[in-house]
Amino acid sequence: MEYVLGHGTENDFVLLPDPDARLDLGPAAVRALCHRRRGLGADGVLRVAPSEDPGATWFMDYRNADGSIAEMCGNGVRVFARYLVEAGLESGREFDVATRAGLRHVTVGEGEVTVDMGPARIGAESTAIVPSTAGPVGSVTSFPGIAVDVGNPHLACVTGADVDALDLTVAPGYDPALFPHGVNVEFLSPLTDGLATRLRVHERGSGETRSCGTGTVAGAVAGLRAAGRDTGTVTVTTPGGVLQVGVEAGTTTLTGPAVLIARGEVELGGSDTEPYAFTRVAQVARA
Numbered sequence: 001m002e003y004v005l006g007h008g009t010e011n012d013f014v015l016l017p018d019p020d021a022r023l024d025l026g027p028a029a030v031r032a033l034c035h036r037r038r039g040l041g042a043d044g045v046l047r048v049a050p051s052e053d054p055g056a057t058w059f060m061d062y063r064n065a066d067g068s069i070a071e072m073c074g075n076g077v078r079v080f081a082r083y084l085v086e087a088g089l090e091s092g093r094e095f096d097v098a099t100r101a102g103l104r105h106v107t108v109g110e111g112e113v114t115v116d117m118g119p120a121r122i123g124a125e126s127t128a129i130v131p132s133t134a135g136p137v138g139s140v141t142s143f144p145g146i147a148v149d150v151g152n153p154h155l156a157c158v159t160g161a162d163v164d165a166l167d168l169t170v171a172p173g174y175d176p177a178l179f180p181h182g183v184n185v186e187f188l189s190p191l192t193d194g195l196a197t198r199l200r201v202h203e204r205g206s207g208e209t210r211s212c213g214t215g216t217v218a219g220a221v222a223g224l225r226a227a228g229r230d231t232g233t234v235t236v237t238t239p240g241g242v243l244q245v246g247v248e249a250g251t252t253t254l255t256g257p258a259v260l261i262a263r264g265e266v267e268l269g270g271s272d273t274e275p276y277a278f279t280r281v282a283q284v285a286r287a
């Protein structure tokens with residue numbers, strides 16, 4: 001079948017066009033596709049499926065690299081929208097995409113794609129725990145944070161610590177009673193006067209990624225709250241690039257680059273009960 005590779009601020013995805021909804025995509029196939037040595041390599045998979053919601057033509061079926069299903073992906077929906085326009089599956093540059101978190105309105109520009117992300121709901125205060133980089137081996141540091149729901153769950157921690165020095169090679173600890181289905185954890189510096197911040201993220205189901213759209217929105221909302229504000233336009237620098245988040249009363253927007261990198265063909269073999277192997281992978285074009 002055809003595949004397309006794309007990324008938004010280096011949060012990368014395998015897109016699988018499935019216009020007739022014939023593909024039975026199991027977790028083992030997703031893990032194999034996303035594997036960075038044995039597969040195509042990506043943070044997640046975006047199956048392009050017909051929408052059952054009359055408000056949209058296409059449904060973004062998002063899967064994390066470990067094969068788990070998530071409700072929403074902010075960078076993913078921007079890359080998905082870029083693909084729909086470039087593949088001629090949408091004729092205009094403004095339309096809705098169906099996701100498990102509901103419809104998302106996208107505006108596809110030449111370089112950047114904006115998505116209306118809907119409301120970001122602030123929840124309880126909690127803590128994230130990461131290995132200490134300075135203390136004795138095995139010691140940990142606890143970071144205060146706040147739960148933010150952007151369609152999927154986040155724990156956003158605004159910290160004066162050096163965000164770049166944190167050890168995010170293992171999943172941060174969190175309160176499972178507050179996040180029974182797991183959580184994406186962000187660490188960000190306090191907002192500057194110009195409302196800029198630097199953010200790193202450990203994603204549920206994908207590990208540390210170079211960027212996370214929903215995480216960026218959650219971080220911006222938490223950063224504004226820590227600065228005593230409810231609204232504003234926040235510039236978020238992630239390891240993979242820069243995103244703009246608009247936070248208004250009752251809604252948020254996310255803007256940044258969305259790029260298609262390559263396309264090719266892959267034949268999926270194996271099953272969810274046997275070791276997975278590709279029978280053939282052929283890349284036919286690279287942008």
Ligand SMILES: N[C@@H](CCC[C@H](N)C(=O)O)C(=O)O
Pocket residue numbers: 011044064069070071072073074075076152153184203204205206209211212213214215
């Ligand atoms: N990278 C995505 C978020 C993907 C889903 C997340 N890992 C989850 O499990 O909720 C983004 O750009 O928002």
